[in-house]
Amino acid sequence: MKIEQIHHVAYRCKDAKETVEWYGKMLNMDFILAIAENHVPSTHEPDPYMHVFLDAGNANVLAFFELPTKPEMGRDPNTPIWVQHIAFKVKDRAELVEFKEHLEANGVDVLGVTDHSIFHSIYFFDPNGHRVELACPDPEEEAMLKRMDEVKWDMLNEWSETKRAPKHAEWLHKKELSDV
Template sequence: MELKGIHHLSAITAKADKNFDFYTKILGLRLVKKTVNQDDTSVYHLFYGDEKGNPGTELTFFEIPMAGRNHDGVNSISETSLRVANDQALVYWKKRFEDFNVDHEDISKQTGRSALSFKDFEGQRLTLVSDENNDGVKGGTPWEKSPVPQEYGIRGLGPIKLTVRDAQKTINVLTEIMGFREKGRYPSSVKGQPDILVFETGEGGTGAEIHLEERNDLPQERLGRGGVHHVAFRVDNEEELREWITKIQAVGFHNSGYVDRFYFRSLYFREPNGILFELATDGPGFDTDEDINHLGETLALPPFFESQREQIEAKLKPLNTRR
């Protein structure tokens, strides 16, 4: 029962059409699934990833059209990293961000890796990190039909930063329950705040890290557009997921129990600082119900929603994702 790394991360957008344009046309990700939020089928759930949305490459968005802006604070998923092949790719991306007027910072160093922080049109906090020295979990394969040259393309999710009021509570969950190990630390960019701790799981490396920041100078985050809803971790298969369910229930965490998302199977629970964690299986995958060459082009619904297709489509604003 070893978690293999980051599986996916789900965030909030208020504008599905602009979100699609930014993440496919500027960031060059592939839309691998256009579906609905299974807990509220009146809104879209968009999945972006590598050539076929391999586990560890999926960045997803719930569209909540009336969502207010995110108010950053503690007990949150405060930064999402995306992996690129090497340091030279960051030079390409800095120029690309300048060309597309994307809000970005300079290339810097973070835990020995080159990094480039930027924000999307809703203020989503993102960082590109170089895999030049990565010797852990392998990245995905950028889509060959992306507008970004394949050698510079995004290869998946990198380290995810959590910002909390009480780090020890989250440390206990990561290390004593979820099997993460402490890898190191680096100074906070905010004067007077504790070092940021680095934890890893599985093979380690860029695709298997959590960076934990403790802050005593921030309010509680209020989630909105530009914020992150939850982070999911990779479980090898369904049998192992059921063992995790038993383990999480045994320690007394309020949890969802087994959830069938069709493209993967899941368990949800909140760690003591209130951040929503998901454990998700690597399969079956996004080509289960669509041809690999046409992923994301039409509205995909799991079989248990197919009988409601007409009613569901009537509530959704049309979103043209054909290429």
């Protein structure tokens, strides 16, 4: 058995229509499907909802639920705001910068471009308060990923034992690839 791909990722939203329009305008995602019922199919709980689906490219689907009878949505107060997010890949740095300029021109506060060595990112929030990241590959991504692959298990095992950042990939944020 093997998972083929993610079917969709679902988040809660404050307003389904606003969310669909925002993702269409800001990230050029097409609205592909809406499902609305008064009962939850899996639990049979009586609870009206609107479930909307957006095309995030390459058969990736981003979905949202609007739940008007539930308390206002919030965040886990024990998780830093930068941790929980969804990241989308864009072609290259030029397109990343183009998205940044587009978002800012439409009143969205954007953090970055942040250089993570393997990739470069910008960060912002959607109208629901969800953190969104757009990332593009670094031109040296393939070589860096090969080096990271060689140490991933050592890093994970060391982290598991010490809960301290292992030093196996310190070069990553220094972009020292001369020996690759």
